[in-house]
Amino acid sequence: MISxxxxxxxxxxxxxxxxxxxxxxxxxxxxxxxxxxxxxxxxRFRPAMVTATHEALGGTHPDAAAEVGAAVELLHTAFVIHDDVIDDDHVRRGRPNVSGTFRARGQDLGAEDGGAGYGLTAAILAGDLALSAAVRAVALCGAEPLVVRHLLDLFDVALHTTAAGELSDVRLTLEPGTVTLDESLRMEEQKTSAYSFALPLQAGAVLAGADATTTARLGEAGRALGVAFQLVDDLIGVFGDPDRTGKSATCDLRTRKQTPLLVHARSSDQWDAIRGYVGRDLDDAELDEVRALLSSSGSRTFVEELAEQHLAEARSVLADLGIALDVVDAVTVRPPTVVDGSEVAA
Structure with missing residues (x-):
C-alpha cells in the first residue's frame, strides 16, 4: 500500500x-x-494517504511528500510502542514487541523482576526515539520554510490531541459506570483520528499548496475516517482472531476499555450478564460466551452501523473535494475477518 x-x-x-x-x-x-x-x-496506509492526497490536489513536491509520509509512519510507530506500554502488552502483530523483546533480554540477564523493568524502559525510550525522528524528518523534508512550519504545526496538534485521547482512554476506565457514548466517541476521535487520518490528509494538502478551506475540510474527513477505523478496531479487539489480526481479543475487556461497544452494552438489558466478563482474564470458552452476549444485545450491530455512518460522512467530504482515495476503502471497508467468518459492516 505504501509507495x-x-x-x-x-x-x-x-x-x-x-x-x-x-x-x-x-x-x-x-x-x-x-x-x-x-x-x-x-x-502503512498513513504515508500512502500523504502522497495520494498530495498527488490528487496537484502537488509538485513528491520527494517532500515521501519524507513527510515516512515521518507520519514513524509517528505511528512511536504511538504504537507507547500504547503497548500503557496497555501492558508485550506482543504486537503476533510477535514480541519492543517491551517483550527487552523483557526477554532482561530475563536472560537474570533480572529479579523477570525483565519487566528493562522491557518497560526500552519501550519508552524506543517510542521517544521514533517520535524525535519523525519531527526531525518533517523539519528536513525539503519543503519551503513556511510549508515546513505549517507541517510542524499539524504534527504538534496531532501530538497534543493524541496524548489527550490516550490519557482519556485510561481515565475513562476509572469511571466505567458514568461514561457516555459521546465521551467514548470523543476519546476515540482524539486518540486515532488526529494522527492517523487528519494529519496525513492535511499534510498532503499543505504540501500541495491547497487553500485553508480545503485543508480544514480534509481535517473533517480525517476525523470521521478515524472514528470509523477505531470502531472497526474495537470490534476486532473483541471479535477478531488473534492469529490473523495480531491483536488480543481479550485486552479491551480485561482493561475495561470504555469503547462504544462496551458503553452500548452497559445500556442493554443483557448488561448484568456481560459485566461479569469485564475486568478480568478470560479463557476461550468465556470469550465465546461474552461475544455471543455482545452480539445478541445488539451492541455489535450498533457499532457496525455507527462505523458505517462515519465512513459515509468522510466519503461525502472527499467526494465534494473531488478526491478519490483507494486507501479509504482498503483500510476501513475491508477490515480483517472476524472469528465467525463475517466481516464488520464498515
Whole structure:
C-alpha cells in the first residue's frame, strides 16, 4: 500500500538512525533494531494517504511528500510502542514487541523482576526515539520554510490531541459506570483520528499548496475516517482472531476499555450478564460466551452501523473535494475477518 518513494524514505531514515546509534553504544543499536522491527508488518496506509492526497490536489513536491509520509509512519510507530506500554502488552502483530523483546533480554540477564523493568524502559525510550525522528524528518523534508512550519504545526496538534485521547482512554476506565457514548466517541476521535487520518490528509494538502478551506475540510474527513477505523478496531479487539489480526481479543475487556461497544452494552438489558466478563482474564470458552452476549444485545450491530455512518460522512467530504482515495476503502471497508467468518459492516 505504501509507495516506493515513501518506502525508500522510511528505510533511509531508519538506516540513518541505526548508523547514529552505532556510534553511541552496541546496546543502543539493539534498541534501534527493536524500533525498526516495530515499523514492520503494518499496512502503512498513513504515508500512502500523504502522497495520494498530495498527488490528487496537484502537488509538485513528491520527494517532500515521501519524507513527510515516512515521518507520519514513524509517528505511528512511536504511538504504537507507547500504547503497548500503557496497555501492558508485550506482543504486537503476533510477535514480541519492543517491551517483550527487552523483557526477554532482561530475563536472560537474570533480572529479579523477570525483565519487566528493562522491557518497560526500552519501550519508552524506543517510542521517544521514533517520535524525535519523525519531527526531525518533517523539519528536513525539503519543503519551503513556511510549508515546513505549517507541517510542524499539524504534527504538534496531532501530538497534543493524541496524548489527550490516550490519557482519556485510561481515565475513562476509572469511571466505567458514568461514561457516555459521546465521551467514548470523543476519546476515540482524539486518540486515532488526529494522527492517523487528519494529519496525513492535511499534510498532503499543505504540501500541495491547497487553500485553508480545503485543508480544514480534509481535517473533517480525517476525523470521521478515524472514528470509523477505531470502531472497526474495537470490534476486532473483541471479535477478531488473534492469529490473523495480531491483536488480543481479550485486552479491551480485561482493561475495561470504555469503547462504544462496551458503553452500548452497559445500556442493554443483557448488561448484568456481560459485566461479569469485564475486568478480568478470560479463557476461550468465556470469550465465546461474552461475544455471543455482545452480539445478541445488539451492541455489535450498533457499532457496525455507527462505523458505517462515519465512513459515509468522510466519503461525502472527499467526494465534494473531488478526491478519490483507494486507501479509504482498503483500510476501513475491508477490515480483517472476524472469528465467525463475517466481516464488520464498515
Amino acid at each position: 516506493t518513494a515513501t518506502d525508500t524514505a522510511l528505510q533511509r531514515l531508519l538506516d540513518d538512525g541505526r548508523a547514529r546509534a552505532a556510534t553511541v553504544d552496541p546496546h543502543h543499536v539493539h534498541l534501534w533494531d527493536a524500533l525498526v522491527a516495530a515499523t514492520e508488518g503494518g499496512k
